[in-house]
Amino acid sequence: xxxxxxxxxxxxxxxxxxxxxxxxxxxxxxxxxxxxxxxxxxxxxxxxxxxxxxxxxxxxxxxxxxxxxxxxxxxxxxxxxxxxxxxxxxxxxxxxxxxxxxxxxxxxxxxxxxxxxxxxxxxxxxxxxxxxxxxxxxxxxxxxxxxxxxxxxxxxxxxxxxxxxxxxxxxxxxxxxxxxxxxxxxxxxxxxxxxxxxxxxxxxxxxxxxxxxxxxxxxxxxxxxxxxxxxxxxxxxxxxxxxxxxxxxxxxxxxxxxxxxxxxxxxxxxxxxxxxxxxxxxxxxxxxxxxxxxxxxxxxxxxx
Ligand code: 13P
Ligand code: SF4
Numbered sequence: 001x002x003x004x005x006x007x008x009x010x011x012x013x014x015x016x017x018x019x020x021x022x023x024x025x026x027x028x029x030x031x032x033x034x035x036x037x038x039x040x041x042x043x044x045x046x047x048x049x050x051x052x053x054x055x056x057x058x059x060x061x062x063x064x065x066x067x068x069x070x071x072x073x074x075x076x077x078x079x080x081x082x083x084x085x086x087x088x089x090x091x092x093x094x095x096x097x098x099x100x101x102x103x104x105x106x107x108x109x110x111x112x113x114x115x116x117x118x119x120x121x122x123x124x125x126x127x128x129x130x131x132x133x134x135x136x137x138x139x140x141x142x143x144x145x146x147x148x149x150x151x152x153x154x155x156x157x158x159x160x161x162x163x164x165x166x167x168x169x170x171x172x173x174x175x176x177x178x179x180x181x182x183x184x185x186x187x188x189x190x191x192x193x194x195x196x197x198x199x200x201x202x203x204x205x206x207x208x209x210x211x212x213x214x215x216x217x218x219x220x221x222x223x224x225x226x227x228x229x230x231x232x233x234x235x236x237x238x239x240x241x242x243x244x245x246x247x248x249x250x251x252x253x254x255x256x257x258x259x260x261x262x263x264x265x266x267x268x269x270x271x272x273x274x275x276x277x278x279x280x281x282x283x284x285x286x287x288x289x290x291x292x293x294x295x296x297x298x299x300x301x302x303x304x
Pocket of ligand 1 (some may be wrong): 024038039040041113127128129170198207212213214
């Protein structure tokens with residue numbers, strides 16, 4: 001008898017000594033078979049600590065690349081190579097080098113949503129969980145923060161340091177407008193509003209709090225509220241609802257979807273484990289420099 005797909009994946013995982021890491025925006029079917037579901041920071045921490053031989057990364061390109069940078073001895077597989085992050089494509093190493101020349105005294109903080117080459121040009125990485133802590137932990141007074149302008153504005157409003165912004169955005173979070181929050185609040189007046197710091201400043205302003213995706217999960221558990229309006233990619237509602245069956249979650253916009261996050265399927269995960277494709281590797285010169293920036297971030301740890 002042909003095994004059911006999740007069983008087939010379990011068999012393959014054992015044969016390959018593999019783990020499956022999945023981001024909070026992945027389809028429910030992927031979250032259900034993953035060994036760990038989390039945000040960018042949690043996923044990097046897991047990748048760095050795992051003793052598996054193979055990591056199947058269900059997320060987008062920069063996440064799999066970070067896993068490979070941190071664990072070069074492991075085989076890191078992406079089930080679908082088209083799962084890229086458009087925000088990460090909004091900055092190149094060459095453009096960053098030119099900007100650094102304009103601000104020679106600035107400390108370069110790069111959001112993990114960047115290529116390995118951009119990380120290699122940066123002093124330290126951050127995620128949405130620890131961006132404020134990272135910037136506040138730096139010795140310099142001037143920070144060049146790339147590439148997400150919304151996150152960088154959010155950080156700037158929570159630090160005394162001078163923050164120089166880059167003009168990148170996440171199309172999925174930028175899609176959520178102030179009017180969407182206002183209409184969701186009108187429909188659900190008792191709901192707490194939680195948004196991601198990649199949202200526009202005027203959206204964050206209307207929210208009760210801003211968190212990374214794991215920060216949202218933790219906050220929803222500990223909050224006494226029973227209803228929540230969630231301003232981020234809709235995939236997170238699956239986990240929020242699963243872990244809080246007695247609470248209600250409403251998306252700030254039901255079309256806030258990251259299409260690339262949705263490219264991974266059970267079929268593609270099984271195929272990746274069967275064929276050991278598509279392998280992610282970073283050239284050693286770039287990898288070592290990018291790892292320094294990631295390691296510095298991991299020393300600071302979680303901030304929300
Ligand atoms: P988190 O690190 O909060 O999960 O965010 C990652 C991301 O890509 C958000 O769009
Ligand atoms: Fe990139 Fe936005 Fe998709 Fe996150 S949600 S992976 S930042 S495009």
